[in-house]
Amino acid sequence: MKISTFKAFFIDALKSLRRNKTISLASAITVSATLFIFGIFLLLALNINENVNNVESKIEIKVYLKDDVTLFQQRDIENKLKGSEGVKEVVFESKSEALNNFREQLKENKGILSGYDSSNNPMQNAFIVRLEKPEFADSASAAVKDMTGIDEVVNDRDLINKISAVSNTIRWAGVVLFIVLIGVSLFLIGNTIKLTVFSRRREIGIMKFVGATDWFIRWPFIIEGVVIGLVGAILSNLTLYYSYKLAFSAITQQLITVPLVSPAYVLGSMMWEFILAGISIGALGSILSLRKFLAV
CATH class of the missing domain: 3.30.70.3040 (Alpha-Beta Plaits)
Structure with a gap:
């Protein structure tokens, strides 16, 4: 893809986001909430595993x-x-x-x-x-x-088994909730894209009539979904970081010997995981919502 073509797609996507800013913002917030809740469960599981390993090393x-x-x-x-x-x-x-x-x-x-x-x-x-x-x-x-x-x-083996059982329960609850919230995110992003596609259905029909490929038509909408997912991912990561930093400070002041995952992990490793997940959710929501309109 040429840089000039991609630039045109990107500008087109930004214009569309501006036109549908309310539902675009709602979609970004939903992606953010999805990743934030998943991040809470992930940090809980990581901290429990950290403590299990610590207890196991001293058993x-x-x-x-x-x-x-x-x-x-x-x-x-x-x-x-x-x-x-x-x-x-x-x-x-x-x-x-x-x-x-x-x-x-x-x-x-x-x-x-x-x-x-x-x-x-x-x-x-x-x-x-x-x-x-x-x-x-x-x-x-x-x-x-x-x-x-x-x-x-x-x-102390019974204590280890109980802690491990709690860890597994939290991990699975997080996975189930994450799947449910991904479904909600895909639905909202899909609706955002559908509104844009519906308002431009005549233009899309003409583009198809003159020989434009499906992917040529898809790209502006995929970029739109990616931007929504990216904004949601960054918002959720920053919110999770500052929330966890406060919790980390409060817990470590009371329980000095309890090993916890550092807040820096949220801004480091988890940031890239969130961005990848947000982009994937946004792109997938766009691709799924376009299938009906391109099946002409």
Whole structure:
């Protein structure tokens, strides 16, 4: 396609957008809303995955010992744990260490434990078992759970499974909603193009009569749809960025240790994804709406 021809198509598309500015704006806002809502679900899924990976990297088993466990039984349990598949490290935590660690976790609320000392320590002696991969949690737990001297085996694997289930639910809900909103966007963009085509149906008929190809007729309308999709994509990305930046700041101030996707990711990687999606939606809406008018 020659540059001069494309320029003519582009100018024609801009004139058409100006003539139908109300419905064109409505179409752009719909595309923007579609991508914005999808972006929210995408960020939720990414942040949940980030936290799942973070928890998985720190996953451990706690093997709590009975108060009357003998030194021989304790050593036997430790050797069994060290010999289990996927076990990276086994660390003994005494009752006093457990109480001190719990106080540190409570931070400014550690006064809750002020009445406890070595004489009435409510904590238990335990082995902390660190794993190479979360998949080894169940087998390591099963290897020692029935041994004499063990009170309880706590496995974080159930927490990982629950978080993963929530992540999958959010991801699928986002996909379903995205498909529905794409349908609405295509409908509105299609109607915008149809109004333009209907007002120029005589001109299109003459162009076809003198031998203009379908694609020659299509291009101004496709460019019109692409511009609508592009504007909607940029609007949605900027709105998502500033909304997420506020949420990110509020969450990280309250929960310092929670890993979250950086707001810069929205303006970086997601911007190009949004632009590609917006252009695709706009072009597809235009092509679909023209089929009836070009079938002459």
